[in-house]
Amino acid sequence: MEAIRPIKTEEQYREALKKIDSLINAEPNTAEFELLEVLSILADDYENKHYAIEPLDPIEAIKYEMKEQGLKQKDLVQYFGSKEMVSQVLNKKRPLTLKMIKNLYQNFGISADILLA
Known part of the structure; x- marks a missing residue:
């Protein structure tokens, strides 16, 4: 051997x-x-x-899922609470809250590991 x-x-x-x-x-x-x-x-x-894989940015993951599912920012209001909040989060002016993370995980299919990164 x-x-x-x-x-x-x-x-x-x-x-x-x-x-x-x-x-x-x-x-x-x-x-x-x-x-x-x-x-x-x-x-x-x-x-x-x-060949380490860098962790996926949570906002980029959300944008990717939006594109894949053909969603617009207005479609995320139910997960974020308001149009303004969606805009602020997607433009990285405001962080995701635990409530948003929970909603995205349960209803949008994004891994909690990614959202918590």
Whole structure:
């Protein structure tokens, strides 16, 4: 069995992905499955260090959902309380309140993690 080492380079990462792909159908409780688990953990660690995803801005997430659902600012009044509040929040002049976050999460389908960022 080949030695397992930390993934430090892009080349090592690509090789690990190839090996993971070849082991993807390994049966549980086998040496191949254990190798798959270890390589997956190492690849995940490399990805987290080199391909970190920045948290999504809550206002940008709201605007994205508005666009996807074909909504206008007036459609958000029920979640924000007033047209003025919608405008202020979307222009980042006023922060989201907990009540707004709760309404958006429950009714608009935006993750609370994103809204609380």
